[in-house]
Amino acid sequence: MNGVQSIRYNNGDHPTNPRRFYRHQSVDNCFPSLASPLSRCGTRRSNTPSRSSPFRSMSREGSSSTHGLPSPGGTRQQSTNSMPSPPSLSKSRSGRSSSSAPIMFSNSSGMLKPPPIEKKLECTLEELYYGCKRKIKITREVATNTGKITQEEELLTIKVKPGWKKGTKITFEGMGNKRAGASPADIIFVIVEKRHPLFRREGDDLELAVEIPLLKALTGCTLSIPLLGGEKMSLTIDDIICPGYEKIIDAKGMPCSKEQGKRGSLIIKFLVQFPTELTDEQRSDILGILENSC
Template sequence: MNKVESFRYDVDGNIEGHDPSSPKGFHRNRSMDNCFPSIPSLSKSGSRRSNTPTRSCRLFKSMGRKGVADALSSSPPSMGQQSTPDSTPTRPFLTKSASGSTRRSAGTSIMFSSSSGKLKPPPVEKKLECTLEEMCFGCRKKIMLTRDVVTNTGQIIKEDELLTIKVKPGWKKGTEITFEGMGNERPGTYPADIVFVVVEKRHSLFRREGDDLELAVDIPLVKALAGCTLSIPLLGGESIPLTIGDIIHPGYVKIIDGQGMPNSKEPRKRGNLKITFRVFFPAQLTDEQRSDVLSILHDTC
């Protein structure tokens, strides 16, 4: 009897079927009023009750404690036990009741109610690979997600979900996109959140540093000394001409404003393009070439 009583509470903490106005210890269910002698101090009519056991009392004695417990647990749940939008859906309840007796199902509805709380697994992280072009100009990515779903009959089946992620200009690696409750469903728990973490694909030309882009350009020694006009590629496939009149030394950097990555907070504001030059020296020179270089550069170094 103790186990049955401890599980049959409504959301307000009251025992189901208990009348708050009745004295403590008198009776717990009105259907059993005739099974116990009345307390004389309650009323005159109560003192005149016959001590002869009624039919319901004889039934109570014949059933015993176990039979009453089973009868109570199999009775319809009270309003306090019904699921709410914030509590467990009925599908986990059906799963439990299908594998056990009615008594277990009555206890399950309390165990997974909002008053006792439900567990939620930690978020499930998945990688979302993006190119620099996608994070610069934005795009839409469609991802097919297969997850476990609990049906109304308590079965767990596979279900495909098509998710759409709108990549915004200025996103960078480490950006997280959360889909709440899109994880696998399990009876008695909330589904986990799915978190996509942006991973930057390696680019063949550019490297990102904050909102700036870095580009390495190879240039022969003669152009580095004499000056030249180069065609500089931009992110997205375009190119711009760049005329250099300075002497380019190893590690020389040229900055082009506004050709980097957009700022995530201010998409119209973009970083810069930093061009680092790598000067290639000739592998060998003839004696005549060495003599010419020496005569030309003798007074410059």
């Protein structure tokens, strides 16, 4: 995911949460094994005719009767059919369940666990540049031993590290809603970058658009360039700024979260302001100057 990270808090990493978190969920034991409905027909009836027996009139009980238990009179019930009906495949087993209940996952404790709850965590470029600490209050539903649903408030602390990108996930295990007979759900916060009025982020680089008059684009100039965080730097340009011209300044971009001390670049893109009107004399002067330049 282009360097997207996933951060997971457990009992030791998050001092504000004393509860024990479940880790390393697995879907290997998600569904209990079911016996095949064909197992009741595991042996075939022999085609060899058997000798008549005085007990041949006694047949098996139907599956809807007393299941082989003696009747109150002390004798087994007899069926009017000489052959037992073949077992039928239940629709509930052969077809997909029509229940709309959410899919539950199993974990190492053997208890079912609902899917995680995702929430957005909006951060400014400045917060992702310097890093910050965010405190978020959540309300979750917890089922008591008597089956009553109560609401609990929790205060979660997220330490945003410098250089985190959009899409970075921070997981708090077991801090979601808890239902009877199931493990509590996880809460996942996903980093979302707020739009900045000046800068646009591309990976670890920052892009900045600067407007410049045509005269300065042709003759050179010294510009005051804003930096993320409120500072400014002086930039002198002696080149002719043509369409598509860019100036790259190293180590003035976003910090790299995986390499401490390393930063991306600041890419300056120029928007040349052309005049909208020219007099005939100005056109003549420009023509005389630029006629032999190309």
